[in-house]
Amino acid sequence: MTLTPRTERTRAALIDRAERMIAERGTGVSLREISAAAGQRNHSAAQYHFGSREGLIEAVVATRSAEIDRRRGALLADLDGAVGAAGTVGATVGATVEELVAALVDPWVELLGAEEPSYSLRFLAQVLDDPDLERALADSDDPPAGLRTINRGLARRLQHLGSGDLTRRLTWTHAVALRVLAHEERLGTRPGPGLAAVRDDLVGMLAALLRAPAPATGRVPETPA
Template identity: 45%
Template sequence: MSRGETAPAGERATAAQDTRARLIDVAERLFAEYGIEPVSLRQVGIEAGQRNNSAAQYHFGSKEGLISAIIANRSRAVDARRADLVDALRRSDAPPTLGELVNLLVLPLMETIGMSSGRTWYLRFLANVMDHPLAAPWGPVRAAPSGSGAPAGLPDPPDPPGLRYMRKELRRLLPDLPAEEFERRMRWQVMITFRVLADYERHRAGAAPGGGPAPVQVVSDLNEMLVALLRAPYPAA
């Protein structure tokens, strides 16, 4: 291409997509390692090898926009897997149990760790998102009912069908819990899931091959813990 000419539109679009993907991958790692607040958009651009230090600002508008893009990028596979699990429960002759319902939350997230043979960062990223003052109520798992709104600067949280099904069926199985108590336990189960899986992801990254508990054991332990939380008597004795 001679000097002064520009690349065809298709090539420019592909290059922009590649840049976005690189920025998302780098930001996920940095946010997982250092937390949300300390990492700047400029740092993300530099770490991603962009000559323009404002590349992340250009592509995502703000840190909250970048967080949204990371979650949207990962949520596609998670939501699809959760939809498959919901379909299996609906085809069953028996109604879903508490354990099967909390597994809709836990298993698709755990499986993101096994999607790569190398190190992963997504669960640690999600755990750190919970601590961010703007992003904390927002994520791939909504603890509050639809329509509650999101903080300024963020779009409304996603509300995928698999999680709506989980909430509806959990409410059916826990009719005696007051609404406020139900919401608290839903919020806590999300927090526990993110923290436990982030801890597992962190230890898996530094463990020798074959070290630590098997993923199936982690899922089983976590599901049992969440079921116990949901079944806890109210009010407490």
């Protein structure tokens, strides 16, 4: 369905306002409140355009995920080029755990360094803390392409883990990264040594989490080449 420019502007305003209000107040904020805050005289505008609270939240997630995934795709392409120049084909084959974790984390870190205040990370953290919404969103679509590529690359580097342990570690990695950076977003971290230190520390910590010995065998993984 082709949307008119006016409809696109209305939907964008509702998405922006929903993201900020949910980030600040939680997922219980009503559609009428969001419509009013977005400047809509019809306070049922969010209901009209998205059908339900879940529909609006899914639209926010889809919009922001697409933006983040485009950035992850660019980072992976750069990594492909750097790794290829070193004689190995493909980032997911030759990249280290740290490089792949950085591709996961860096687009979120860049939000914290932007001129305009970000609400995306707090919004996502609020959604993940709502069990009903988390389940609904988890069942809705496959992970974005960039995230799938990162997960595949990490799986190749973490063959000491069984499939269940790997799935759990990847889930934890995403959750920990998001919540740490949502906390930094709340604090209002800005560009500079402080933000760079947060990024580097987070990447190192998550890489260590992923490389830790498998719980069943205690076997220490080989150091990546």
